Amino acid sequence: MDQSLVITSTVVAGLLLGLVVWQVFSTLRARFDGRRQTEYEELSQAAVAAQQQVATQLKELTDAVSEMNGRLAAVEGLLRDVS
Numbered sequence: 001m002d003q004s005l006v007i008t009s010t011v012v013a014g015l016l017l018g019l020v021v022w023q024v025f026s027t028l029r030a031r032f033d034g035r036r037q038t039e040y041e042e043l044s045q046a047a048v049a050a051q052q053q054v055a056t057q058l059k060e061l062t063d064a065v066s067e068m069n070g071r072l073a074a075v076e077g078l079l080r081d082v083s
Helices: 002-082
Strands: none
Touching: none
């Protein structure tokens, strides 16, 4: 009877130890996943900010080119009138 009690106790202790180890690793994995998610959100926010900055610069360049086209057309008209 004592031998079966020792075996049962050993099996139960092993199962409990396995359960504790499993929970520790699950908790660590959840922490790493949370950190990874935070890093991804920061990266996506930086990408959106960069994209907005590029869009603003593109608008400024488009406006500048439009203004230059208008000035060039005026100069061409002036040169036609002079010729």
